[in-house]
Amino acid sequence: MKPKPVEISFTPADNQRLANLCGALDENLKQVETALDVVISRHGEHFSLSGKSSQTKLAAQVLRHYYHQSQHHLSLEQVQLGLIEVMNPQNASASIAEGDEATIIKQPASPALLTRRSNLYGRTPRQAQYLQQIQEHDITFAIGPAGTGKTYLAVASAVDALERDLAARLILVRPAVEAGERLGFLPGDMTQKVDPYLRPLYDALYDLMGLDKTSKQFERNTIEIAPLAFMRGRTLNQSFIILDEAQNTTPEQMKMFLTRIGLGSKVVITGDVTQIDLPKHQKSGLVEARQVLKDIRGIAFTHFQSEDVVRHPLVQRIVNAYEKHDKQKQES
Numbered sequence: 001m002k003p004k005p006v007e008i009s010f011t012p013a014d015n016q017r018l019a020n021l022c023g024a025l026d027e028n029l030k031q032v033e034t035a036l037d038v039v040i041s042r043h044g045e046h047f048s049l050s051g052k053s054s055q056t057k058l059a060a061q062v063l064r065h066y067y068h069q070s071q072h073h074l075s076l077e078q079v080q081l082g083l084i085e086v087m088n089p090q091n092a093s094a095s096i097a098e099g100d101e102a103t104i105i106k107q108p109a110s111p112a113l114l115t116r117r118s119n120l121y122g123r124t125p126r127q128a129q130y131l132q133q134i135q136e137h138d139i140t141f142a143i144g145p146a147g148t149g150k151t152y153l154a155v156a157s158a159v160d161a162l163e164r165d166l167a168a169r170l171i172l173v174r175p176a177v178e179a180g181e182r183l184g185f186l187p188g189d190m191t192q193k194v195d196p197y198l199r200p201l202y203d204a205l206y207d208l209m210g211l212d213k214t215s216k217q218f219e220r221n222t223i224e225i226a227p228l229a230f231m232r233g234r235t236l237n238q239s240f241i242i243l244d245e246a247q248n249t250t251p252e253q254m255k256m257f258l259t260r261i262g263l264g265s266k267v268v269i270t271g272d273v274t275q276i277d278l279p280k281h282q283k284s285g286l287v288e289a290r291q292v293l294k295d296i297r298g299i300a301f302t303h304f305q306s307e308d309v310v311r312h313p314l315v316q317r318i319v320n321a322y323e324k325h326d327k328q329k330q331e332s
Contacts, residue, residue: 006049006056010067013045020070021063028066028079032059034314035083062086084310085123111135113156114163115208120156124308127153133300134268139261141246142270143290144304145319147311150270151244155204157268158240162222167240167266169221172201173257175228175248198225201244228253237262246271246286248278254285274326 010018022029022042029040038051038059047063049056062083066074110122111131122128127149134140134157142150161167205214205223217223226234228249243249243257246269261267271286278284293299306319 003051003053003056006060008047008049008060008063010045010047017067017070018045020072020074021067023074023076023079027076028074031076031079031083032062035080036062058086080312081123081310084316113160115156115159116210117156117208120208122153123149123310126302126304126308127310130302130304131157133302134266137298137300138265139258139267139269139299141286141290141293141299141301142268142304143273143286143301144308145272145274145306147309147315147319148304149308149310150272150304151200151242152204154242154244154268154270155201156208158242159205159208161240161266162217167264168238169240170217170223171226171236171239171241172198172224173226173228173231173241173243174198174201174245175253198244201242228257231260232256234260235262236260236265238264239266241265241267243267243269244271246289247273247276247284249285250278251283251285251288254289258289 010021023031026042029042032038033040036051036055036059038049038055040059040063041048041050047060049059049063051059066079066082110128113120113131122131130140130142130149131153134154142148142154144150158167158170162170202214209217214223228243239262241261246254248271249257258267269286269289271284273284273287273290276284276287290301294301306316306323309316309319
């Protein structure tokens with residue numbers, strides 16, 4: 001039997017608030033439809049929501065929440081981030097009683113970070129835990145699918161450490177697997193050689209510090225790029241070090257990297273063990289480190305899941321679809 005549509009109305013009608021709620025060309029409503037897999041029909045201040053009963057009820061709560069916030073313009077990013085939090089099954093705040101206009105989006109307890117983004121915090125309980133672990137541990141591993149904020153939140157924590165003078169410099173490390181780490185054969189200086197491999201880290205820095213400030217920090221060598229192949233023999237003191245794409249390190253490289261850590265330094269190692277680009281016969285250093293170091297005090301591990309994806313709401317559904325497909329392949 002087809003579920004009965006959920007009907008909601010916002011009366012008395014306020015055209016400006018309705019326009020803010022719906023967005024230009026109903027873009028905000030389309031985001032709700034896509035994220036929650038419902039169909040929304042609108043006639044003035046009256047809305048009809050069709051789909052699975054649980055999803056239409058949640059969509060109705062979302063619309064009530066955003067109408068409550070619609071005294072001001074609602075950006076597409078605001079709507080998408082809010083939907084990500086509502087969709088997270090760990091977030092019990094989405095179970096608020098229907099009809100309550102209070103906020104249904106409860107922010108997980110998360111450390112405050114000094115960055116250019118004033119609204120930056122862990123959007124899911126695991127993200128909040130990850131930020132807390134970075135602050136409390138000298139070495140933190142973040143393992144999980146793309147879009148879960150592993151790298152972005154690590155860079156945000158590093159920027160915060162620089163702003164608070166908790167670190168003298170930030171060192172960004174990434175294996176250049178596609179070039180076989182033979183960087184000497186690539187054209188340009190060191191920055192130009194490794195630039196394509198560090199682009200996601202640059203993007204995060206520009207977003208969190210601004211282009212001008214980031215450029216000045218590079219000029220002062222406060223921020224340094226360090227290809228993994230060139231880390232051997234160094235000792236890194238008073239530094240915040242991020243090793244990104246660590247699934248593409250070999251066990252030997254991972255051990256070499258971990259033994260570079262000097263006094264007063266903090267390290268975050270991120271990677272996705274489902275996207276290893278190493279030759280098939282080569283074991284990943286991240287996979288081995290997860291096994292070897294899991295019981296060592298002072299080292300923290302955060303294992304992100306698809307529900308921690310903080311990108312376009314469709315990304316979480318894409319990750320879930322691939323996980324389901326891979327599971328079916330293994331079972332067949």
